[in-house]
Amino acid sequence: MCLAVPMKLIEIRGDGTGVAEMDGAQSEVNLTLLEKPAKGDYVIIHAGFAIERLDEKEANARIALFQEIADNETP
Amino acid sequence: MKYIDGFRNPLAAKKIIERIEVLANLLKASGRKVSIMEVCGTHTMAIARFGIRNILPENIDLISGPGCPVCVTEAGYIDAAINLAKAGAVIVTFGDMINVPGSDESLAQCRANGALIEVVYSPSAAIKLARQFPEKNVVFLAVGFETTTAPMPAVIQIAEGEGIRNLSLLTAFKLVPPALKALMTDPELKIDSFLCPAHVSAIIGADAYKPFTGKEGVPCVVAGFEPLDILMAIDGILNQLVRNEASVENQYNRVVKPEGNLKAQALMDEYLQPVDARWRGLGLLPLSGLGLKNEFERFDAEKKHGITVKKGKEPSGCLCGEVIKGKSKPTSCPLFARGCTPDHAVGPCMVSSEGSCAAYYKYSL
Numbered sequence A: 001m002c003l004a005v006p007m008k009l010i011e012i013r014g015d016g017t018g019v020a021e022m023d024g025a026q027s028e029v030n031l032t033l034l035e036k037p038a039k040g041d042y043v044i045i046h047a048g049f050a051i052e053r054l055d056e057k058e059a060n061a062r063i064a065l066f067q068e069i070a071d072n073e074t075p
Numbered sequence B: 001m002k003y004i005d006g007f008r009n010p011l012a013a014k015k016i017i018e019r020i021e022v023l024a025n026l027l028k029a030s031g032r033k034v035s036i037m038e039v040c041g042t043h044t045m046a047i048a049r050f051g052i053r054n055i056l057p058e059n060i061d062l063i064s065g066p067g068c069p070v071c072v073t074e075a076g077y078i079d080a081a082i083n084l085a086k087a088g089a090v091i092v093t094f095g096d097m098i099n100v101p102g103s104d105e106s107l108a109q110c111r112a113n114g115a116l117i118e119v120v121y122s123p124s125a126a127i128k129l130a131r132q133f134p135e136k137n138v139v140f141l142a143v144g145f146e147t148t149t150a151p152m153p154a155v156i157q158i159a160e161g162e163g164i165r166n167l168s169l170l171t172a173f174k175l176v177p178p179a180l181k182a183l184m185t186d187p188e189l190k191i192d193s194f195l196c197p198a199h200v201s202a203i204i205g206a207d208a209y210k211p212f213t214g215k216e217g218v219p220c221v222v223a224g225f226e227p228l229d230i231l232m233a234i235d236g237i238l239n240q241l242v243r244n245e246a247s248v249e250n251q252y253n254r255v256v257k258p259e260g261n262l263k264a265q266a267l268m269d270e271y272l273q274p275v276d277a278r279w280r281g282l283g284l285l286p287l288s289g290l291g292l293k294n295e296f297e298r299f300d301a302e303k304k305h306g307i308t309v310k311k312g313k314e315p316s317g318c319l320c321g322e323v324i325k326g327k328s329k330p331t332s333c334p335l336f337a338r339g340c341t342p343d344h345a346v347g348p349c350m351v352s353s354e355g356s357c358a359a360y361y362k363y364s365l
């Protein structure tokens, strides 16, 4: 029930809703819980609501960190 | 952004597991066994799915906590919903709830006998149903933790704005921090650390776990749901334990902020207030739930229909209460995989897709 997924905002409407997309699947989302949502934002969708933004920079930094662990580190 | 692959990098997983083994050995050398509680049902599922429990060193135990909203909702709540349905209301619910046993029957059984029970994915669908059945009372089963609660004020706002009068909420919202407090102070349980939920934390913020850290506290590490997120969090927890520290660590800062989602919090404050709440397994915990503020009582199903949710009868032989508290493993329940399977579930922990028993069953742990 608490499953939430990251999606990209591809459309923002005037009524507090928008359209988000991931892997070609689109769905209508409610954006009331976000401060100033913008087209292109990655957001976490739960039960049809965007509950928070996904910070792309932090996500990429994290992926880079994992790559670094994979490449270098010996315990 | 190749989002998922980066979080499932197998070589990184191997390296982190090696680090975990080193830390576990250090703890073992000082005779320490470590119990980490994963608070959230989605973590329980992810941990089971990726086989994380099995690859951990033997002195590191992951125990499943109370974080499945369906599982902590008591039978009496289902009974109240069934009574409303039998009185002619349209019941609107998330899918996980409909097979949960009430004292005598489940919502699914009640629906098979003709009651109007609508399963929805989003609470906003309750608005559509209220419009669709203008002559009926439409009751939304408002259960869930902070993540699921956060959208509710927006739904009430829409109902207010459109002058919808036939929609009400049967509230059983639960708050995670009071449950952690109860678990931490339980003398029979010895929890060395909390693996904190991803999306509850997106709403309440990582700082919400500060009261559980410090001198008397335990490490609280927020983690996402990808396997590497979880492994990194366990690594962080063991690191803290080795150093005898207990602080909040946010391993999911791509989504979770220290202060959480302030806009969502403000909306919740406007419409909802803390109330005492009953939890399956944990019992009555003061101010551990959210209910509608008095000025919105016209949306409160209990007040509107003059009912109160009573304590129901829990399924006999089911150890869900103990499983929720982390005192019993699902596999210690005599009914597990015998009388109780996902197709013929005895208790909610087997019914819910996030329940611990369902996780153990599905991934045969």
Ligand code: SF4
Pocket: B317, B318, B319, B320, B323, B330, B333, B334, B335, B336, B337, B340, B341, B345, B346, B347, B348, B349, B350, B351, B357
């Ligand atoms: S296995 Fe079934 S009966 Fe046993 S605790 Fe889990 S849900 Fe309850």
